[in-house]
Structures are given as structure tokens and as C-alpha cells.
Amino acid sequence: MKVFVTGGAGYIGSITATELLNAGHDVIVYDNLSTGHRDAIPEGARFVRGDLGQPKKLARLLAEERPDAVMHFGAASLVPESVANPAKYYRNNVAYTLNLLHAMLETGVNRIVFSSTAAVYGIPKTIPITEETPTNPINPYGESKLMIEWMLRRFDEAYGMRYAILRYFNAAGALPNRGEHHDPETHLIPLVLQVALGQREHIKIFGTDYPTPDGTAIRDYIHVQDLASAHILALEALDEGSRTYNLGNGQGFSVKQVIETARSVTGHPIPAVEAPRRPGDPPILIASSQRIQRELGWRPRFTSLREIIASAWEWHRTHPNGYRR
Numbered sequence: 008m009k010v011f012v013t014g015g016a017g018y019i020g021s022i023t024a025t026e027l028l029n030a031g032h033d034v035i036v037y038d039n040l041s042t043g044h045r046d047a048i049p050e051g052a053r054f055v056r057g058d059l060g061q062p063k064k065l066a067r068l069l070a071e072e073r074p075d076a077v078m079h080f081g082a083a084s085l086v087p088e089s090v091a092n093p094a095k096y097y098r099n100n101v102a103y104t105l106n107l108l109h110a111m112l113e114t115g116v117n118r119i120v121f122s123s124t125a126a127v128y129g130i131p132k133t134i135p136i137t138e139e140t141p142t143n144p145i146n147p148y149g150e151s152k153l154m155i156e157w158m159l160r161r162f163d164e165a166y167g168m169r170y171a172i173l174r175y176f177n178a179a180g181a182l183p184n185r186g187e188h189h190d191p192e193t194h195l196i197p198l199v200l201q202v203a204l205g206q207r208e209h210i211k212i213f214g215t216d217y218p219t220p221d222g223t224a225i226r227d228y229i230h231v232q233d234l235a236s237a238h239i240l241a242l243e244a245l246d247e248g249s250r251t252y253n254l255g256n257g258q259g260f261s262v263k264q265v266i267e268t269a270r271s272v273t274g275h276p277i278p279a280v281e282a283p284r285r286p287g288d289p290p291i292l293i294a295s296s297q298r299i300q301r302e303l304g305w306r307p308r309f310t311s312l313r314e315i316i317a318s319a320w321e322w323h324r325t326h327p328n329g330y331r332r
């Protein structure tokens with residue numbers, strides 16, 4: 008298939024674009040490079056620098072290229088920023104996705120795989136989280152993604168646009184030549200590894216009074232390559248109907264367990280400092296990904312935290328400046 012990948016210069020989009028090419032698909036990357044990197048875009052993909060806020064450009068490009076499907080990674084995705092600046096999230100994520108969907112309608116492109124998030128669940132009452140767990144986002148980032156999910160459902164009902172909504176938990180890990188590079192970095196694993204590289208003095212542990220065995224927050228870390236394979240399965244299943252899936256590896260690890268594992272992988276002491284809770288952080292998020300396993304036969308290949316951190320470490324160790332030249 009020919010796939011139009013928005014946000015294909017970012018962390019998850021560039022790795023999925025690489026795996027799409029490896030699977031024999033054609034890829035067009037559309038990205039404004041606001042948080043992405045030109046060097047992350049795989050060779051073999053056509054790159055168009057553009058903003059989702061340019062509806063005419065989008066419609067022209069879709070009319071020219073006639074892709075079979077869109078994979079929509081392009082978004083702003085920092086929870087604290089979304090609280091401080093909700094307008095950016097409703098514009099960049101909700102309004103600009105409406106631009107994209109409109110351009111798809113105009114040009115007859117009617118398949119989309121969408122990057123949603125565990126943040127749509129807010130603070131869930133039960134663990135593990137299934138797709139039936141009520142959605143109740145507690146910040147504008149999660150709300151913006153849920154609004155997009157609503158639009159997709161209505162566009163399917165009214166116009167027959169087929170969607171796969173993929174609600175990722177915590178993406179982590181790397182390919183040998185592609186990994187996570189955000190500026191500023193806010194995610195736990197890359198920050199811990201920057202301490203191991205000597206780029207930071209210590210890691211702050213946000214909250215040690217959570218109702219968890221060691222008092223620190225628990226997350227479900229899913230390897231980015233497992234995310235990529237789920238996208239390809241979801242893409243290939245779109246014609247059989249729209250669907251919504253959680254994507255996690257089904258195991259929870261605490262902040263302290265992540266730091267301890269990174270110490271063992273890197274051989275560095277990684278000093279840690281206890282700090283207050285970060286506002287808006289749920290105590291425990293663990294996915295049930297049974298639905299995609301049952302319906303599409305997806306299986307996470309990297310289930311051990313050690314393997315996930317080791318792959319991220321390989322990328323950080325060999326690319327200490329990320330994509331910066």
C-alpha cells in the first residue's frame with residue numbers, strides 16, 4: 008500500500024515508517040519538523056515538509072499522491088504543556104486533524120490509523136485497562152485525542168471512513184539507528200539514560216507516596232518496534248472494519264524498577280533524587296492488549312523491561328546527541 012504518514016519525522020512515526028518500508032509499502036512523510044528530525048525520516052520515504060494547519064496543501068498532496076491510507080502520528084503530546092497551553096492542543100491536535108480528515112474526504116482517501124493514548128482513560132478505577140474501561144481524560148492532551156476518536160467514529164458512520172484507533176501506553180526502546188530524541192525530553196527512560204551518559208547529574212523520582220509496592224508510579228512500557236508491527240497489522244485489517252485497540256505489553260514497572268534496571272544495563276550508578284508528584288500523573292497504568300492479540304494475532308516481542316531499556320541504551324550510547332549533527 009501507499010501510506011501517507013503524518014509525524015513521520017518523530018520518534019514513533021519514523022520507526023513505523025521504517026518498518027512499513029521493510030514490509031514493502033510505499034511511504035510519504037508529511038511533517039513540519041516542530042518536534043521531529045529530518046534525519047529520522049528513513050531513506051526510501053518521500054518527504055514533504057508541511058503543517059497539518061495547511062488544508063489546501065494537504066488536499067493537493069493527497070489528490071496528487073492518492074495514498075491507500077493515512078497513518079496519523081502528527082500531534083503535540085506533552086501533558087504539562089497541554090495544561091499550561093490548552094489552545095495549542097485543541098488547535099494542533101483537534102482542529103488540524105479535522106483539516107486532515109476533510110482533505111481525505113475531498114480526495115476519497117478513506118482509511119486511517121490514528122495514534123491515540125492511554126491518557127484518554129484518565130485515572131482508571133480498574134487495572135488492567137481494557138478498551139471498555141470508561142474514558143475520562145484529566146488533561147487537555149488526553150481530551151484532544153478523545154475528541155479525535157469521536158470524530159473518527161462519526162466519520163465512519165456518515166462517510167464510511169475506516170479507522171483503527173491505537174491507544175498506546177508508554178512507548179519506549181529504539182532501533183539501532185533510530186530512537187527517541189525530544190527537546191525538551193520529559194520521558195523517564197531517555198532521561199535516566201542521559202544520566203548514565205553523564206549529560207544530567209541525577210534523575211528525579213516524581214512521587215514516592217503512591218499506593219504501589221515501592222511507592223513510585225507504575226507504567227506499561229511498550230517497545231516502539233512492537234507498536235510499529237501493530238500499526239502494520241491494523242492497516243492491513245482496515246477493510247474488515249473500524250476498530251479500537253489498547254497497545255501495551257501488559258506488565259507494569261515502577262519508576263524505581265526502571266532506574267534499577269537502567270543501572271544494571273548501563274553499569275552506571277544513576278543517582279536518583281526524590282521529588283514531589285508531577286501534577287496530572289495517574290498512579291498506575293497497565294494495559295490489557297488482549298483484543299488486538301485475539302483479533303489480529305499481534306504479540307509483543309519485547310516483553311522484558313531489560314530488553315526494552317537495553318535497546319534504548321544502545322541508541323543513546325551510539326547517538327549521544329540524538330539526531331543533532
Ligand SMILES: NC(=O)c1ccc[n+]([C@@H]2O[C@H](COP(=O)([O-])OP(=O)(O)OC[C@H]3O[C@@H](n4cnc5c(N)ncnc54)[C@H](O)[C@@H]3O)[C@@H](O)[C@H]2O)c1
Nearest residue numbers: 014016017018019039040041042043058059081082084178
Ligand atoms: N511517546 C509516547 O509514549 C506516546 C504515547 C501515546 C501516544 N503517543 C502519540 O503518538 C504520536 C507520536 O508520538 P511521538 O512520541 O513519536 O512524538 P514526536 O513528537 O516525536 O512526533 C510527532 C511528530 O509530529 C510532527 N508534528 C506535530 N505537529 C505537526 C503539525 N501541525 N504538522 C505537521 N507535523 C506535525 C512533529 O514534528 C513530530 O515529527 C503522537 O500523536 C502522540 O500523541 C505517544
Ligand SMILES: O=c1ccn([C@@H]2O[C@H](COP(=O)(O)OP(=O)(O)O[C@H]3O[C@H](CO)[C@H](O)[C@H](O)[C@H]3O)[C@@H](O)[C@H]2O)c(=O)[nH]1
Nearest residue numbers: 084124125126177193194195198211212213224262285288
Ligand atoms: O524525570 C522523570 C520523568 C518521569 N517520571 C515518572 O515516570 C513515569 C513515566 O513518565 P513519562 O513522562 O515517561 O510518561 P507518562 O506516563 O507521563 O506519559 C506517557 O503516557 C501518557 C499516557 O498516560 C501519554 O500517552 C504520553 O504521551 C506518554 O508519554 C511517570 O510516573 C513520571 O512521573 C519521573 O519520576 N521522573
